[in-house]
Amino acid sequence: MTDRFSFDLHATDGAARTGVIHTPRGDIRTPAFMPVGTAATVKAMLPDSVAATGADVLLGNTYHLMLRPTAERIDRLGGLHGFMNWNKPILTDSGGFQVMSLAELRKLTEDGVTFRSHVDGSRHHLSPERSMEIQRLLGSDIVMAFDECPALPADRTRIEDSMRLSMRWAARSRAAFGDRPGYALFGIQQGGLERDLRAESAKALIDIGFEGYAVGGLAVGEGQEAMFGCLDYATDMLPVDKPRYLMGVGKPDDIVGAVKRGIDMMDCVLPSRSGRTGQAFTRHGVVNIKNARHQDDPRPLDEGCSCPACTGYSRAYLHHVFRAKEMISGMLLTWHNLHYFQVIMQEMRTAIAAGTFAEWEAGFHAGRAQGDIDPL
Structure with missing residues (x-):
């Protein structure tokens, strides 16, 4: 254990990197996937179960927690780690993205954002200073600067104004x-898909100085090809010796493509949300357990998977409990998905360290291209 935050880069293979982020609450192996614990829980999972999948770090949502149960209440109860019974590192987002996408009647000024809660309509104000205060009360290990993120597509003037506001807010956050x-x-880092704005943003952030750097404003509607095109240059603009975090990504092939382009950390609600809606990610693509083809199938979701859903239950059972709306359906499929995402991360870490990432990536895509096993 360490009493400080640091990052060690252990190996690279092309632009792909593997290393370790050291925090007082434990190490985060990179590339890392962070399950999302929006309201102080990864839905349908116990904290010990999330850890058992191989997750080293969780993401919490400032916006949701400030509204309910409130950061002040969590602080009085000993902080977010104790509150949700998770003793490993926690990263909290700044709340900016949720304010833009969820809140009602929001008003944006230089100072911050005033909005009405989507929960009960109460009025709130989020500024860089308030976001830092909330994240300090929560006790998160990795804190995100407060920013504004416009949805894409947006015109250049809007993206430029937003990025520069975010950079002024970054200095206030620091x-x-x-x-x-x-x-x-x-x-x-902000700037949409505009290379010069990304460069301007990166320089502003480096001048301020941070312990890590995120690529923001992607996975907001621009599509995978545009996202990868941006990552081809945006990641290189960030310091080599600090962790690089791509926010809100993504599907398995998004994650692999991001790591290939030098990203160290990612988060997404996809594995847990998909699990609750009957979608399972496997080495051979996506399985929709709700489909009738599975109702008499005694085989596991993925014969090569060691998660509880695959080692203890048949497709027929998983189909049945999903159709019957039993809670165990979401629990088992979420566990499977989070396990699969962490397997991908571990395999990438191993491949990068061995200098075989290109071969691993080819095998990953070939497996998914095969599609699901044939019906019985």
Whole structure:
């Protein structure tokens, strides 16, 4: 264990990197996938079960937690780690993205954003300073700077104005974060799909100085090809010796493509949300367990998977409990999906260290291209 935050880069293969982020609450092996615990829980999972999938770090949502049960209440109860019974690192987002996508009647000014809660209509104000205060009350290990993220497509003027506002907010976030040994503040690069704006944003963040850097404003409707095109240059603009985090990504092939382009950390609700709606990610693509073809199938979801859903239950059972709306359906499929995502991360870490990432990637895509096993 360490009493400070640091990052060691262990190996590279092309642009892909593997290393370790050291925090006082434990190490995060990179590339890392962070399951999303929106409201202080990864839905349908116990914390020990999330850890058992191989997750080293969770993501919590500032916006949701500030509204319910409130950051002040969580602080009084000992902080987010104790509150949700998770003793490994936690990264919290700044709340900016959710304010833009979920809140009602929002008003954006230089100071911050005033909005009405989507939960009960109450009025709130989020600024860089308030976001830093909330994340300090939560006790998260990795704190995100407060930013504004316009949905794509958007015109260049809108993206430019938004990016520059976010950079001014990044400087205020850094000042408000203060000196907190053992904790980290990450800056967020913005600029849409405009290369020069991405470069301007990266320079502004590096001048301010952060413990890590995120690529923000992607996976917001631009499509995979455009996202990869942006990552081909945006990632290289960030410091080599600091962790690089791509926010809100994604599907398995998005994750692999991001790692190939130098990304160290990702998060997404997809594995847990898909699990609750009957979708399972496997080495051979996506399985929709709700389909009638599975109702008499005694085989597992994926014969090569060691998760509880695959080692203890048949497709027929998983189909039945999904159709019957039993809670165990979401529990088993979420566990399977989170397990599969962590298997991908571990295999990539191993391949990068061995210098065989290209071969691993080819095998990954070939397996998914095969499609699901034939029906009985």
